[in-house]
Amino acid sequence: MNRRRFLQTSALGAGALIVPGLSGCAKSRRRKPNVIYILADDLGYTELGCYGQEIIQTPNLDRMAAEGIRFTQHYSGSPVCAPSRCVLLTGKHTGHSYIRDNGRAPGRPLDPTKGLFPGQNPIPDEEFTLAEVLKERGYATACIGKWGLGYKDSTGDPNRQGFDLFFGYYCQIHAHNHYPRFLWRNGEKVALEGNDGGLTGKHYSADLFTEEAKRFIRENQNRPFFLYLAYTLPHVSIQVPEETLALYKGKLPETPYKARGHYLRHPYPHAGYAAMVTHLDMRIGEILQALKELELDESTLVMFSSDNGPTYDRVGGADSAFFHSTGPLRGRKASVYEGGIRIPFIARWPGVIEPGRVTDHVSAFWDVFPTVCEVAGVPIPRGLDGVSLLPTLAGRGEQRKHKALYWEFRSYGGQQALRFGDWKAVRTGLRRPGTDTRIQLYNLTEDVGESRNVASERPDLVARAKELMLASRTKSKLFPFPEIYEREW
Structure with a gap:
């Protein structure tokens, strides 16, 4: 049985998992709602103002939380990048998911000086993703940013995993530079003139991702869409446009970071890191503003989270101790203690999510898949580990809880x-x-x-x-x- 047929026959009826009284959230609107999932890269639990951060400024995400709901006990799929993203997109935790660790695809060369990046182990064709399920039901789908689940033309190519549009980095190592010499769009290399792979350049990848995301939204404003916007901020290397760096430069104590491995040097690592988080916040503000201008606010669920906890202290110049990036939590990225896997999670949907709510409901990445299915009125496939969070988001109906x-x-x-x-x-x-x-x-x-x-x-x-x-x-x-x-x- 091919995968398309599997998706058609292995699903429960949508009504079977929709909590009574909530189905109207999607059906009462003129069309199926849009879904935008925004993912930060290595952002710590307390690196946003609305989670207690006192140094780094994040006014747009703080406003998003004030206009929506903020989760205090939400968990990533893994303490590192690739498996966490696999969990998110397949709805299966790392006891069942195909990708359970980072790792370069075997037999593929790595030479950044020649633009050779191997990519990670690809998810196989037999796996099915949230994007595939939504595409089957008429959604336009886009993955913009960092992929990390397979190289070009592999079974894990995002264009073979349900995404109509891919623009960004296939390989996680490539994504360690925010001024790359090139990116990829649907298998075609996009040269970025003015970028030489150094500390600064002409084209900042987060800005390119934001423009591409706004273009995708505009082009699909008259049909339902799913946008997976996987920013690479604030993952090191520390690189940020000068105008954002200026917000913090000279205001924080500094010890210059010397280049190590493929992580670039930076003369102001504290200011640079803080500016990266603020720059991320600024670009997310642009996405939210675009929705308002296109009058898509009330028909779009926007979610924001991070793939895992913050970078280990001093790697790449990051300093989670200085920023109190995990608050009282133990551990950082690559640890299954709370600091490595408890992450921010904010959701906003005007007219459905009551503003200013905070919940301590225990949830995780593998809940996103069934949540989006229920929001869209799409049948939820069998075999997922997650449960829909729509009752918590909408504040109505009984919320199922995980046994573990x-x-x-x-x-x-x-x-x-x-x-x-x-x-x-x-x-x-x-x-x-x-x-x-x-x-x-x-x-x-x-x-x-x-x-x-x-x-x-x-x-x-x-x-x-x-x-x-x-x-x-x-x-x-x-x-x-x-x-x-x-x-x-």
């Missing part, structure tokens, strides 16, 4: 995590000989910083966590992780 949220990540020592109720179970060092791999247990209500391991006090919950961890995963041939079973629990 699960993560596994075989890099950085090998890690597992499980959120169940107020409890968090963590295993680390699974691929490091001689480390203690027994389950750590934390009560997040009392100890959000995961500083007091109470596993010895609650053997009943440790046993329950082990049971849920084992039940939450299938084995992966691409990312084998036998240590989960072999090491001490």
Whole structure:
């Protein structure tokens, strides 16, 4: 059975998962609603003003939160880029998703000086994405920004995964430069004259993405559309236009960052990083303004989040300690402690989402797929790990809750995590000989910083966590992780 036929036959009826009283949200409008999902890259939980940031200015996202709903317990799909994006687009957590770690596609060369970027392991044709489901139902679809799930012409090419338009970076390593020599549009290389791959240039990728996104919105204003706008900000290298850098330069203490690897030097890393976040905020403001000007505000659900926690301290010049990028949370990017996976999540939909709401509902990336399906009145495919968040967004109906949220990540020592109720179970060092791999247990209500391991006090919950961890995963041939079973629990 081909994938198109699979999408037609493996779905539950849309009404089966629509909570009574909510179906009118989509059906009462003249057409199916538009959906825009905006993704930041390595943005920490408390790097927005509306989440407590005191140095970096983010007025547009703060306004978006004031006009919509802000989630305080939302989680990414993974603590690093590629698997998180796979989870987002396929609706399956890393115990079931095809991509469970970063990694270059095998057998492909890497030489940035020659413009050679290998791309990441491609998701196979057998997988189906949210974009494919929406495209089948008449949506125009676009992925603009960073992809990271396959190289050009592979099975993971975004044009083969449901997107009518792709403009951006196929490869995550290519995306480490915000003034690239070229980008890609639907398989065609787009040369960017005036960019030489250095610290500055003529064409800033985030600005190009914003213009492309506004063009896509304008061209499809008379039909339903799905825009996945995956900015590369504020991922290092630290690079930002001078006019935005000027907002912070000379106002923050600085130690120049010296180039390391393919991350570029920067004389003002604190100012540069803060400016990158503010620049992201400015461009998102342009997207929201475009919707208002085109009178698409009330027919468009806009969501914003980050793919994982902030960059580890001092890598590329980033300094999460200085900016208190995770607040009280433990860990950073590449960690399954809260700081690596708890992320901002804001949604705005005038007329549907009541302004100024804050929710502590526990949710994750794999909930986005079924949420968008329900919003669009599209049948929800079987086999997803997520649940629709529409009851929480709209403030009506009963919200289904997860029995547990699960993560596994075989890099950085090998890690597992499980959120169940107020409890968090963590295993680390699974691929490091001689480390203690027994389950750590934390009560997040009392100890959000995961500083007091109470596993010895609650053997009943440790046993329950082990049971849920084992039940939450299938084995992966691409990312084998036998240590989960072999090491001490």
